[in-house]
Amino acid sequence: MNKHWLVIGCGALGMRWAARLLEQGHQVTLLHRYQTHPTEISVEDSSGIKQSYQPNFATSASLTSKFEQVLICTKAYDALPAFLDIKSLTRKSADIVCLCNGFGAQQELIPHLKEHQSLWAGVTNEGTLKINDSSIRLTGEGDTFIGVLHSPTSRPNPLEDFHCANIECRLLEKLAINAVINPLTAIFGVTNGEILQTPVRNIFDAAVAEIKSCYRDQGFPHHPITKELDLEMLGNRIATVAHMTGLNHSSMLQDIRLKRKTEVDYICGYFAKQEQIECPLQDLLYEAINNPAELESYQRKLLN
Numbered sequence: 001m002n003k004h005w006l007v008i009g010c011g012a013l014g015m016r017w018a019a020r021l022l023e024q025g026h027q028v029t030l031l032h033r034y035q036t037h038p039t040e041i042s043v044e045d046s047s048g049i050k051q052s053y054q055p056n057f058a059t060s061a062s063l064t065s066k067f068e069q070v071l072i073c074t075k076a077y078d079a080l081p082a083f084l085d086i087k088s089l090t091r092k093s094a095d096i097v098c099l100c101n102g103f104g105a106q107q108e109l110i111p112h113l114k115e116h117q118s119l120w121a122g123v124t125n126e127g128t129l130k131i132n133d134s135s136i137r138l139t140g141e142g143d144t145f146i147g148v149l150h151s152p153t154s155r156p157n158p159l160e161d162f163h164c165a166n167i168e169c170r171l172l173e174k175l176a177i178n179a180v181i182n183p184l185t186a187i188f189g190v191t192n193g194e195i196l197q198t199p200v201r202n203i204f205d206a207a208v209a210e211i212k213s214c215y216r217d218q219g220f221p222h223h224p225i226t227k228e229l230d231l232e233m234l235g236n237r238i239a240t241v242a243h244m245t246g247l248n249h250s251s252m253l254q255d256i257r258l259k260r261k262t263e264v265d266y267i268c269g270y271f272a273k274q275e276q277i278e279c280p281l282q283d284l285l286y287e288a289i290n291n292p293a294e295l296e297s298y299q300r301k302l303l304n
């Protein structure tokens with residue numbers, strides 16, 4: 001059934017999903033921060049073929065109709081402010097889907113939902129690179145999962161093609177993927193694929209081992225969902241994502257290069273802030289990303 005989606009976030013992810021929803025026959029309003037905005041989105045696939053898509057571009061101030069489907073594609077730290085900004089434009093039983101990186105930003109939305117609204121979380125391991133304000137390039141295939149995090153009643157998944165029964169498990173897996181790939185690419189200034197090669201490979205292996213120990217031996221997070229994660233395969237899974245998105249510059253590397261705020265609080269910071277677990281490497285990666293002027297000294301520290 002065709003729906004009208006409000007997509008929030010004009011980064012690589014927002015443009016990717018606006019284009020995908022239009023391709024599936026849905027109507028899409030893409031929320032833009034500025035009055036002046038592009039008129040279309042150009043998506044270049046891995047063979048260099050470009051396709052254009054025309055969502056309705058709008059600012060929150062210019063919108064009057066209410067939405068039943070909202071897709072949040074912002075940075076993790078912007079998810080809650082962005083939702084609060086458009087909350088009055090959501091219907092009382094709307095489906096809110098949050099596709100942010102990391103762990104925690106999705107759950108922060110729950111207390112702010114209207115009584116009958118449902119919250120869905122999604123994880124995607126696709127590589128997408130923003131070229132400019134109106135174009136993106138697809139840099140790596142990857143799977144996408146959407147599952148319910150909070151719902152007052154049983155509801156069908158608004159993105160049924162990507163349905164997943166246990167999204168918390170997938171979120172933890174994605175947290176591990178981001179906690180290894182993103183800081184290492186950002187600290188060493190390399191592509192996702194390059195962290196699988198020496199000398200960064202040793203740190204990759206140590207970071208995987210540490211996260212496995214947090215999830216398995218240290219019982220973090222205190223939740224039965226970790227039991228459903230195939231921890232034996234976690235290292236392979238992270239390496240596969242790094243390989244499949246090998247040419248991608250991770251979102252954290254791009255943020256560091258453009259001197260933007262990073263999502264580290266919702267990634268390495270999620271581990272580092274848990275007092276009950278020992279994760280010295282995540283602590284160090286967290287510290288390094290928070291000190292972008294000193295990355296070279298952190299590179300040396302990590303390689304020693």
Ligand code: KPL
Nearest residue numbers: 125127181245248250251
């Ligand atoms: O999620 C990503 C990111 O860059 O934030 C991956 C999957 C690592 C792709 O680069």
